[in-house]
Amino acid sequence: MLLRMSNLFLRTLREDPADAEVPSHKLLVRGGFVRRAAPGVYSWLPLGKIVLENVSAVVREEMNRIGGQEVLLPALLPREYYEATDRWTEYGDTLFRLQDRKGADYLLGPTHEELFTLLVKGEYSSYKDFPVTLYQIQEKFRDEARPRAGILRGREFHMKDSYSFDIDDEGLQRSYDAHRAAYVRVFDRLGLEYVVVKATSGAMGGSASEEFLAVAPSGEDTFVRSTGSDYAANVEAVSTPAPAARPVEGLPEARKHHTPDTPTIESLVRFLNDAGLGRSFTAADTLKNILVKVRRPGGTDWEVIGVGLPGDREVDMKRLEASLDPFEVALLEEADFAAYPFLVKGYIGPGALLSNKLRYLVDPRVVEGTAWVTGADEADHHVVDLVCGRDFTPDGTVEAAEVRDGDPSPDGDGTLYTARGIEIGHVFQLGRKYADAFSLDALGPDGKPRRVTMGSYGIGVSRVVAAIVEQSHDDKGIVWPRQVAPxxxxxxxxxxxxxxxxxxxxxxxxxxxxxxxxxxxxxxxxxxxxxxxxxxxxxxxxxxxxxxxxxxxxxxxxxxxxxxxxxxxxxxxxxxxxxxxxx
Amino acid sequence: MLLRMSNLFLRTLREDPADAEVPSHKLLVRGGFVRRAAPGVYSWLPLGKIVLENVSAVVREEMNRIGGQEVLLPALLPREYYEATDRWTEYGDTLFRLQDRKGADYLLGPTHEELFTLLVKGEYSSYKDFPVTLYQIQEKFRDEARPRAGILRGREFHMKDSYSFDIDDEGLQRSYDAHRAAYVRVFDRLGLEYVVVKATSGAMGGSASEEFLAVAPSGEDTFVRSTGSDYAANVEAVSTPAPAARPVEGLPEARKHHTPDTPTIESLVRFLNDAGLGRSFTAADTLKNILVKVRRPGGTDWEVIGVGLPGDREVDMKRLEASLDPFEVALLEEADFAAYPFLVKGYIGPGALLSNKLRYLVDPRVVEGTAWVTGADEADHHVVDLVCGRDFTPDGTVEAAEVRDGDPSPDGDGTLYTARGIEIGHVFQLGRKYADAFSLDALGPDGKPRRVTMGSYGIGVSRVVAAIVEQSHDDKGIVWPRQVAPxxxxxxxxxxxxxxxxxxxxxxxxxxxxxxxxxxxxxxxxxxxxxxxxxxxxxxxxxxxxxxxxxxxxxxxxxxxxxxxxxxxxxxxxxxxxxxxxx
Missing domain, CATH: 3.40.50.800 (Anticodon-binding domain)
Incomplete structure (x- = not known):
């Protein structure tokens, strides 16, 4: 290959583009690799096209190595497939929708689970046909609310998406492991510094899912790493280490206090410290109880539950939702409170919840033998020294508290700190959601149909190009790893x-x-x-x-x-x- | 490369798909190369993807050989670019239009002239930068009214489109010739039987344009070939050979006849043959005159002109329009007739047209010395023996008459017959239309701006796959040429x-x-x-x-x-x- 700059379609720029904030955006535009065609929509110029192909080639090789078979599906997809899985509405404004000349509804594929499921259903019918892994490298369309950072988060972008089909969970696990290993090889070959984070803790179920994050300050994804190990996880997936239970013997008795004018935890702590109780309190000594309602996916009945967590921590709703997944979580409305007159807003304690048979889940730090200041289920009153395991017994634990820098690492080594990353890959055990939607079955050796189980796996090929530049540049320009260099x-x-x-x-x-x-x-x-x-x-x-x-x-x-x-x-x-x- | 059928994602079908009419559609589906996802929208399965890549590779090599530089532009394009060239409306229902979440209008690119023009304008500014040829192989979207024949005419399809940019007409001609030669090599290498037809005759201007048609009975394009040479042309581009002029001396004088009840040419001929004029007439002896109005593109004033052609031939409006290109052509309305009271409907002859200074164009067969039966500009009257060059002198010639099997070939060798083909390639001298729309100029050596001139060139990569199968199959299945075989x-x-x-x-x-x-x-x-x-x-x-x-x-x-x-x-x-x- 010989490219001559005397006739190469390339004009470098000395100035950063006005709309560029992150290094990859600035340098890929200045170096003439890409040009903006519309917000979040880019053209790849000759050198950029070569880099994109180089990245694709590595992805293709590693997908072929694990037996992936390359196909190419259309971008234009009929609404009916996405209706069948609810994604037509679930995707909200992020889906590009359009109509054809006859008024039929279409969308531009954001990912292709539906069509791949139908494709396999159309061809395969016996357990002998499985497993199969199909992949494509193709344009995807997502109408991002804030397309930003050049090709890092575009509205039309290039993605390798693959889908595994197995007839049992062990098969799915093998397909998942093969993909995970392939992704490790891809990102290693591309010279990226990355972490693999669990996407959810899966505390109450939910499928295995991991994200590959390229470490970069410009990344949109926050994750936590450990100072003492290679532990890394999405904030949603961090499980709080539970301290050891302590003996309850000898602990002071629980006592109710009149605590007027203490609308906040801060004011409550100040009140108690001024009350002459002979010791000092901090917000970490308080147990705040919040109420949420949950329901099974697709269910109609909501269940109100109480969630208790140390008062010095904010509630992280995303962590709470991930922890309760697959249940749906919502905040209570006034009508809900009206239905439970024993709940005294601002003064809710474990007592009223448990005695009225409402489920009560607590932060993992709330272990047997810990003593808390908490609501007394009576206006203007709190209880001090309410001891877990003696005065109340929660129904289980839940991750509702924010994660903070300095928290102990769940693996026991070091403490956590926050870092930022770019999601460059995602491996996900879909399970049977899509197979259920389209009744994708295979006849088993016993002649009975078995529901197929699926995995879906993505690499943001164009985003990888940007991630490489984010990690590999200096103040003079890009420093391409040879593997992807133009x-x-x-x-x-x-x-x-x-x-x-x-x-x-x-x-x-x-x-x-x-x-x-x-x-x-x-x-x-x-x-x-x-x-x-x-x-x-x-x-x-x-x-x-x-x-x-x-x-x-x-x-x-x-x-x-x-x-x-x-x-x-x-x-x-x-x-x-x-x-x-x-x- | 080793593919094993024991795990290849492939299921062949014994039956033709219900909606398939042409061989390529039947065989590509039955052979598991493609699957239908929606009307005119197809998925490429593993073997199909390989064939598609093989075709693309040949196209890419030949484009690189002529100095084409590969880029990749988005499918999602903002309305404003297509507004600037009127294509937003001109494309009509064939354009897929959509809005983003902010209500901004977008389209899915049917071809990319606009964005390529803007791309070059953004980078290049001096005559030294030119010529440049850019190309891409990418999905195109056209909402065909009747998507048919599988991937032969899809609504989402794969195309190589390229665009040449030159600073003068000689340069454009060189770029055009290079593309034409590259296309010849591509289609030769792919083993296709094809003809290169002139797309328009260019009689009254219009730019050079040729189509590559793969010969196939299933083709949508009709063209004519010669029995005696390799002449081939679109019907619109066939120029009628003019017979030699003959002496007017000695020809009978023109005489007006009362010809009641002769509303059709057939009845007129019968009337004359029954009138005892001492000789027999056929429809070919009559000269029928029709009226159309024309105007310059973008103009407001219509000009009414007369068109004369032998009465035994139907008017072919497409040929007439192509012949008058770039003028717009329309039929007359009642109001137009009212403005010209000297035009007697059904009896219009050259006399009234010429004496009233209306332009009068005739079929090339109407040469000096030919004698005609035609309207006498008076109700119920015709003239016999009106001689061209003696009794009337037309303002020029025009191609308005249908082409028939058996007509002499324009190159003098053999006669014409109709054949069908699949348009697999198109080379087109765009000229300055798009450069004008976006003011794409280059500073010349004299420091003055020169408007850039462009060519656009396309190969329907996915359609080529189907065209190969149309030409290369038997009753048992496909017969792939090795170059593209999976x-x-x-x-x-x-x-x-x-x-x-x-x-x-x-x-x-x-x-x-x-x-x-x-x-x-x-x-x-x-x-x-x-x-x-x-x-x-x-x-x-x-x-x-x-x-x-x-x-x-x-x-x-x-x-x-x-x-x-x-x-x-x-x-x-x-x-x-x-x-x-x-x-």
């Missing part, structure tokens, strides 16, 4: 005549050896501009053919390390070919 | 045990030699079913490992010729590798 070598001829001739000759000889070469053979462009462009474009190896040519010497540059060395012109082709072959 | 060799192991083991071994050895292999290693499938599948799938070379194995013999089959031969098992890998390498 070329292996950037040969720069400075000067007007001979240097450019020699640069072209060297470039051709390298190309003949199978090296992918970009040669700067532009005339009338200063060496400074050429060097600046070379740094911006970020090709791993540079060969500068400049003034030293008179002495038979050319310069080698390593874009990543900045190392420079002079070598004889005669040796340059062999040397560079060896550098490329070795790396 | 594999080079189809190794079939019959029986249960050893044959399948040997088939797999032979397949692996061939794959190790770089041969693309599909192996039928299915157990429990009868030899008959395997042979039927092999013929349906259409891989060029077959290797049957069956009963002969006991004698160390396997069978070679050629799908195209049907030839079969036995060779020794030991020789099969070498022999087949040689067959593949040679072809």
């Amino acid at each position: 070329a292996d070598v950037h040969v720069v001829g400075t000067g007007k005549g001979e240097q450019i001739e020699v640069a072209l000759r060297v470039a051709r000889e390298l190309a003949d050896r199978g090296v992918r070469v970009l040669v700067d053979d532009r005339k009338g462009v200063s060496p400074g501009v050429k060097f600046t462009d070379a740094e911006l474009l970020g090709i791993p190896t540079g060969v500068i053919i400049g003034r030293g040519l008179a002495d038979g010497v050319v310069e080698l540059r390593d874009r990543a390390t900045g190392e420079r060395s002079e070598i004889a012109l005669d040796a340059v082709v062999d040397t560079v070919a060896a550098v490329v072959a070795e790396s | 594999a080079d060799v189809h190794v079939v192991g019959t029986g249960k045990g050893e044959q399948i083991e040997v088939a797999l071994r032979v397949a692996r050895e061939l794959a190790d030699r770089g041969v693309r292999v599909l192996v039928d290693d299915r157990k429990g499938v009868s030899p008959g079913v395997k042979f039927t599948d092999a013929e349906l799938l259409g891989i060029p070379t077959g290797v049957i490992i069956g009963r002969g194995l006991a004698d160390g013999v396997v069978e070679l089959r050629d799908r195209a010729t049907g030839e079969r031969s036995e060779i020794a098992l030991d020789a099969v890998v070498d022999t087949v590798a040689a067959v593949v390498a040679e072809s």
Whole structure:
């Protein structure tokens, strides 16, 4: 491959685009890799197209290695398929919807679970047909509310999505593990620094799901890592380590106190500390109880439950919802309170909940032997020294409390801190949701139908390009890993005549050896501009053919390390070919 | 490449799909290459995806060879660009339109002239930057009124579209010629039988445009070919050969006749033959004159013109419009007739038109010295022996008459006959239409801006797959040319045990030699079913490992010729590798 800058459709920019905030957006636009066509919609120019194909090629190889079979499905999909799974409405405004000339409803595929399920249903019918894994690399469409950061979160983007079909849970687990391993190889080969985080804790069920996050300050996803291990998880998936239970013997008796004018935990703590009880309290000594209602997916009846957590922590609704998944969670309305007159707003304690048979779930820190200040189920009154396991026994635990930097790591090593990442991959055990929607069965060896179980797996191919740049750049430009770089070598001829001739000759000889070469053979462009462009474009190896040519010497540059060395012109082709072959 | 039918996502069908009428539709569905997802919307299954990629690879190589640079533009395009060129409305119902969550209008790109023009405008500004040719292979969307024939005319389809940008007409001609030559190479390499037809005659201007039509009875495009040469053209582009002018001396004088009750040409001819004029007439002796109005594109004033053509030919409005291109053509309304009281409906002759300074254009057969029966500009009267060049002198010629089988070929060799074809490619000199819409200029060497001139060129990549099947199949299935076949060799192991083991071994050895292999290693499938599948799938070379194995013999089959031969098992890998390498 030989690209010549004298005719390459490429104009680099010196200025960052006005709408760009993150490095990948700035550099991919400045380097002429992409151009904006509409908000969140980008065109890939020649060098960008090469990078995109290089990433796709790695993904394709690893998908083929685990037996994935490549197909290509349309973007234009009929509404009826997505009605069958409720996604037509569930997707909300994020779905691009349109009508054809006859008024029939269509959508632009955000992912393709429905059509893949139908495809397999159309072809396969026996347990002998399974397992099968199908994948495609194709455009996806999502009408993001705030398309941002260039190709990091676009509205039309490139994705590898694959779907596994198995006849039993063990098969699904194998398919899932194979995908997970393939993703590890893909992201390793692409040179990305990433973490694999559990997407949900699965405390009350829910399927196995992990996200691959490329670590980057510009990432939209927050996750927590440990200072002492490689533990990493989505905030929703962090499980709070429970302290050991303590003996209840010898603990002070629970006592009710009149606590007027203590509408907040802060004011309650201040009141108690001023009350002369002989010890000091902090918000962490209080147990705040909130009420939510839950119902089974698709159910009609709501159940009101109480949730208790240390008063120094905010409720993290996302964590609560993930912890209660697959139950639906909603806040109470006035009518709900009216139905439970024993609940005294602002003063709810475990007592009224438990004695009235409402389910009461608590933070894992609320273990046997812990003593709490909490509501006395009576206006203007709180109880002090209400001891778990003695004065009340919760129905179970739930993750409702926020996670904070400094919290102990769930694996016991180190403490947690917050980091940001870019979701570049997702592996997900769908289970039978889609197979149920379309009655995808396989006849088992016993002649009876078995419901097929599925996994869905995605890699944001275009987003990966941006993630690589987020992780691999400096103040001068991009630093492409060789595997995805638009070329292996950037040969720069400075000067007007001979240097450019020699640069072209060297470039051709390298190309003949199978090296992918970009040669700067532009005339009338200063060496400074050429060097600046070379740094911006970020090709791993540079060969500068400049003034030293008179002495038979050319310069080698390593874009990543900045190392420079002079070598004889005669040796340059062999040397560079060896550098490329070795790396 | 080694594909195993034991786990390939493929189920062949014995029955034609109910909605299929043409061979490619039937066979591509039955062979498991594609599946319908919605009307005119198809999924490509593993073998189909490989064929599609093989076609794309040939297109890509030939585009790169002429210096085309590959890019990738989005499908989702904002309305404003298409407003600027009027295509937002001109495209009518064929355009898929949609709105995003903010209510902004978008469309799904049917072709990308607008965005390419803007892309080049964004990067290039000097004559030194040109010429440039950009291309992409990408999904296109057109809401066809009657999607038909499977992937032959889909609503979402795959297309290579390219655009050339030059600063002068000579450059455009060079870019056009390069594309035309590239297309010839592409379709030759794909083994297609095709004709290159002029899309319009360009009689009154209009830009150069040629279509590549794959000859096939199922084609939607009608064109004419010559019995005596390789002349081929769209019906619209056929220019009628003009006979030589004849001397007017000695011809009978023009005489007006009272011709009551002759509302049709047939009745007029019968009347004249019964009138005792001493000779017989046919419809070909009559000159019928019709009126149309024309106006310049974007103009407001209509001009009424007369069009004269032999009375034995129907008016072909498409030919007339193509002949008058770029003028807009419309039929007259009653109000128009009222404005010209000298026009006597049903009896219009050249006399009234010419004496009242209305433009009068005639069929090329109306040359000097030809005598005609035509209207006398007076109710119930016709003139006989009105001689062109003596009694009237037209303002020019126009192609308004239908083309008939048996008409002389415009190149003088043979006669024309009608054939049908599938449009697989189109090369078109756009000129400055899009550059004008977006003010795409380049500074010339004199420092003055020059308007850029463009060409647009398309290959229907997915349609080409269907066109190949239309031309290359028999009653048993597809006969893929090797260049696009999903594999080079189809190794079939019959029986249960050893044959399948040997088939797999032979397949692996061939794959190790770089041969693309599909192996039928299915157990429990009868030899008959395997042979039927092999013929349906259409891989060029077959290797049957069956009963002969006991004698160390396997069978070679050629799908195209049907030839079969036995060779020794030991020789099969070498022999087949040689067959593949040679072809």
